Amino acid sequence: MTHLGFERAADAADASHRLGTGPGAQILAGGTGTVDLMRLGVTAPERLVEILDLRAEHAAILFGRAGASIGALATMAEVAAHPAIRARWTAVAEALNQSASPQIRNAATIGGNLLQRTRCAYFRDAASPCNKRRPGTGCSALEGGLTWDLAILGTSPHCIANYPGDLAVALSALDASITVVGADGNWRSVAVEDLHREPGERPDLDTVLGAGDLILAAHLPELHWSRSSYLKVRDRESYAFALVSVAVALRLEEGRIVDLRIVLGGLATKPLRCRAAEEAVRGRSLDLHLAAQAAALCLEGAQVDAERAFKAEQGRRAIARALLAAGGHEKAACRVVFRGGF
């Protein structure tokens, strides 16, 4: 029988202390990801440090001159339903509302959502070789397995698992950051854009965070954007992970795009910002042609095989559609969907 320790942290300092004391500790927030992976035998922590009592101090959604601050223990449902988040940081509410199910959104937290692990079937099957789960054992997907729903961007010869979450994609587009306290008690800020890692030689390292790091809050800078939106394409319209997702934040002046950020989910090993496409669009008036050009740039360097070829085409259309819709060109966006004629 495996021994599992269970501890309840009273506050952030207590949680940091517990995480920094002895090996094998893992944070337990809503538990919707952690318990799932333990049941599957994918992870086997020695101690769970439950942090739900931190809700007293770290679940509030606050607004100030610098923007919004969302406590890491706020639930996905609380953030998605907040009127100011819905009205001003629309992509965040849209991403959360299209995530998981209402039951999961009621239990799952913002910190846990950002750190969810890939849904790659081989990672979740404890019997299959997987470099992310057990470094050096190989990649079952690349070695003759099914690849159809996996990443086509940011991959490495060791791993093509895609990042499954929605929220981090929207937060990256809005230039958000997180506050993290380390096991040593020191606080630091990490841009959400820089939080996740491409697999490279170390697919087992999903993020830049260390073992004892605790996320305390996410910060959305005061609005620089005229509008933001999140488009998710999936197998069914609810309760499914993204095959492709696109978050767009745009600043428009007299019809011209003076600034924008485009971030992809579903297609890549991490929420992926498309700087080349952003450069191509900045300063210009948006039309079908420009959206198509930007979409093609986003997918430059995509690694596709016969199974995943559809994701490149789906990605191209989703990006163009998201850009046009965010720019107020609804009719042109429909043309992309129904005719592919661009």
Ligand code: FAD
């Ligand atoms: P936990 O399960 O408690 O923790 C998850 C991970 O984060 C663990 O490694 C934990 O140690 C760590 N962690 C938690 N909080 C912190 C913190 N404050 N600081 C540092 N580390 C922390 N997500 C989507 O985005 N889109 C979807 O469509 C979607 N569909 C889903 C469908 C199903 C059936 C399920 C089970 C999940 C789905 N999810 C989806 C994932 C779900 O959103 C996550 O499981 C959930 O957000 C995790 O939050 P949690 O509070 O339960 O985290």
